[in-house]
Amino acid sequence: MPAVLVVHGGAWAIPEDLASASVSGVKAAACEGFSVLKKGGSALDAVEAAVRSLEDNDVFNAHGAVLNSEGEVELDAIIMDGKTLGSGAVSSVKNISNPVSLARAVMEKLQTDHMMLTSRGANLFAESIGMATICTEELVSEFERKEWEKHKNYATGIKEDFNAKAHDTVGAVAVDSTGNVACATSTGGIRNKMVGRVGDSPLICGGYADNYSGAVSCTGHGENILKVTLARTIISHMEQKPAAEASELALKYMGDRVHGAGGAIVVTPSGQWAATFTTERMAWAAVENDTLWYGLNPQE
Numbered sequence: 001m002p003a004v005l006v007v008h009g010g011a012w013a014i015p016e017d018l019a020s021a022s023v024s025g026v027k028a029a030a031c032e033g034f035s036v037l038k039k040g041g042s043a044l045d046a047v048e049a050a051v052r053s054l055e056d057n058d059v060f061n062a063h064g065a066v067l068n069s070e071g072e073v074e075l076d077a078i079i080m081d082g083k084t085l086g087s088g089a090v091s092s093v094k095n096i097s098n099p100v101s102l103a104r105a106v107m108e109k110l111q112t113d114h115m116m117l118t119s120r121g122a123n124l125f126a127e128s129i130g131m132a133t134i135c136t137e138e139l140v141s142e143f144e145r146k147e148w149e150k151h152k153n154y155a156t157g158i159k160e161d162f163n164a165k166a167h168d169t170v171g172a173v174a175v176d177s178t179g180n181v182a183c184a185t186s187t188g189g190i191r192n193k194m195v196g197r198v199g200d201s202p203l204i205c206g207g208y209a210d211n212y213s214g215a216v217s218c219t220g221h222g223e224n225i226l227k228v229t230l231a232r233t234i235i236s237h238m239e240q241k242p243a244a245e246a247s248e249l250a251l252k253y254m255g256d257r258v259h260g261a262g263g264a265i266v267v268t269p270s271g272q273w274a275a276t277f278t279t280e281r282m283a284w285a286a287v288e289n290d291t292l293w294y295g296l297n298p299q300e
Contacts, residue, residue, distance in 0.1 A: 002271045002289055003037035005030055005174040007050050009060050009283035011219045011263030019296055021059045022283035027294050029053035030285035033172055038290075043174040043182035043215075044081050044104075051077075051100040051184040054170035066191040074119075074195075075188055076202040077103040082181035082209035082269075089116040089202035093123055095133040100186045102126050103202070116202060169201050171217030173209070173267045181215035181269055183207040183231075190222070200225035207231050211269055214238045216247075219282065220254075220262020228254045234264055243267070244274035244299070251278045275299045 009026045033050030037043070054060050067073065077099035080087035088107025090099050102125075106117055109129055117125050126133065169187035187201040199222020200206030206222065208231035209215035216231040216238075225231075230250055237246030243266045254260045255278055263277025265284060275284035276299065285294035293299070 001175075001177055001179055003034070003046075003175060003177050004267050004271045004273050004286065004288045005033040005037060005046050005050060005172065006265040006267055006273050006275060006286040007033065007054065007170070007172045007284065008217065008219055008263060008265045008275065009054060009170050011261070011277040011279040011282035013280040014283060014296060018059060019281075023285075023294055023296060025054065025057045025059050026283045026285040027292065029057075029170075029172070030287045030292065030294070033174060034287035034290075037174060037176055040177065043176040043180045044079065046174040046176065047172040047182045047184035048079060048100055048104055050172035050174075051079075051170060051186050052098045054172075055098050055100060055186050060170045066188045066193075072195065073188065074193075074197075075099045075186070076198060077184070077186040078202045078204070078207050079103045079107060079184040080182060080204065080207060080209040080215075081107070082183075082211040082215055085210060087115055087204060087209075090118065090122040091116065091198045091202045092119040092196060093126070096123070096126055097132065097134050100184050102131060103184075103186075105129055105131065118198070119196070169206075169217075169219040171207060171219060171265060173215040173217050173265050173273075175215070175267050175269055175271055179211065179269045181209050181211055181267060183209040183215040183217045185217045185219075199223065200230070205229040205231050208235050210235060212239075214243065214266055214268040216264055216266050218262060218264045219277075220279065221260055224254055224258045224260025225262060227258045228260070230254060230262070230264065234266060238266065238268065242274075243272045244276060247274055247276040251276060254278075 171185040
């Protein structure tokens with residue numbers, strides 16, 4: 001069975017001055033994740049590696065995190081295993097370099113059946129397992145600091161024109177040689193959000209993986225994605241329709257029902273994949289059989 005890995009760097013109106021770096025970043029992340037699959041690694045290992053690559057690149061909104069209304073960093077992430085339906089998530093964490101790895105630790109190392117930890121609790125758990133922390137300032141790019149200064153006197157970022165002004169989520173989906181699927185998503189949220197705001201990214205409506213149907217990672221305005229439980233809606237369509245059509249139907253529904261724009265990457269257990277979006281652009285890349293596809297425009 002062919003292994004496949006797909007990544008996205010966020011669906012929004014990516015400006016020309018970030019276009020080249022965004023494409024380079026998703027290409028590098030896709031190759032990083034696929035190298036795990038090529039060595040016989042699991043889909044779960046691959047999506048974690050790919051998202052870590054995106055988190056470490058300050059072109060995207062993980063490092064390079066947007067700031068809330070108080071000028072603080074609050075990071076969210078999820079990872080999900082399609083074989084077991086197990087998932088781990090963190091929200092509103094600070095000074096953690098790779099929240100996707102902390103999310104995986106929640107799934108695998110907690111001595112409870114908890115699926116999500118938030119804020120101080122997530123950071124305390126990170127300390128308890130010896131996960132390194134970094135100075136929060138290292139998570140903020142110079143571009144974001146300037147943008148926050150420009151917009152800090154506005155009302156919360158929830159009211160802003162999301163498509164035009166915001167960085168967004170990063171994510172990955174994969175299927176390995178045994179047919180197991182997985183997804184991972186990570187974000188710094190939306191600029192000037194209220195303190196404590198959590199969107200879709202760390203929830204299983206922003207990402208979902210099930211070996212019976214496929215894996216999804218969503219990107220877009222979190223509140224709209226939450227309203228239509230986008231990832232699960234896509235998965236439901238994937239049980240009956242091809243991957244691209246399933247994504248397109250769900251994104252159209254979100255647009256029609258709540259006037260929301262966004263994007264999604266999907267992969268099926270048989271290796272069928274798609275990258276679809278209704279924003280102006282989405283940085284995406286996919287690797288299958290050592291062939292790399294990538295772009296900012298719709299998949300051809």
